[in-house]
Amino acid sequence: MWSFLLLLKKMVSLKNTGQFDPVYREGKAKADRYLVMYVLKNNLQSNRLGISVSKKVGNSVVRHRLARLVRETMRLRGEMFNRGLDIVVVIRASANPRNISGKPLKQKDIEKSVLFLAKKHNVLKK
Numbered sequence: 001m002w003s004f005l006l007l008l009k010k011m012v013s014l015k016n017t018g019q020f021d022p023v024y025r026e027g028k029a030k031a032d033r034y035l036v037m038y039v040l041k042n043n044l045q046s047n048r049l050g051i052s053v054s055k056k057v058g059n060s061v062v063r064h065r066l067a068r069l070v071r072e073t074m075r076l077r078g079e080m081f082n083r084g085l086d087i088v089v090v091i092r093a094s095a096n097p098r099n100i101s102g103k104p105l106k107q108k109d110i111e112k113s114v115l116f117l118a119k120k121h122n123v124l125k126k
Contacts, residue, residue, distance in 0.1 A: 011074055014050030014086060023050065023088045030120040034105065035070075036090040037117040047081055049074050050088040058096045066091050069110040077115065082123050089114070 014020055027040035042048060051070050053063040070089050081087075097104040118124050 011071070011078055012046055012048045014048050014088065019048070019086075020050050020052070020088060023086045027086070027088070028121060030117050031092075032113050032116055034092055034095040034110070034113045035117060036092065037114070037121065038088040038090070039121045039123055040086045041084055042086040044084055047078065047083060047085045047087060050086070051091070052088060053091045054093070056093045057091055058098070062096055063091075066095055066105070066110070069105065069107055070114065072107060073111045073114045077111065080115075080124050081118060082125060085123060087123075 014023070023038045023040045027038040029036055029038050031037070049071070051067045053067055055063070057063050057066065070091065074087075095105055095110075115124075
């Protein structure tokens, strides 16, 4: 029963500009084809996630779907990350299916991108 409840637990999120700005200003940024990831230590016991998607990426359906894929990746793979981090993921316009081969990105594509950037940031547990 308890393990099921742990799976439903949501990751704490960054919600307003005051929480995002320090990560953008002081955090380190790494990028790949689809995402940009900013990471900053937050001196808390847990990680906080912020997702930013510009209107340039696509309409609300496309933007929300991509944000859900990032959120799901962090939910499934969040235990692989070190603790005490603020992470902001910016989804690039190249993640829009119309901007690439016409096929929508899948969960595995986003997961691969997030884990690649986490490895570049050296924030994965050893």
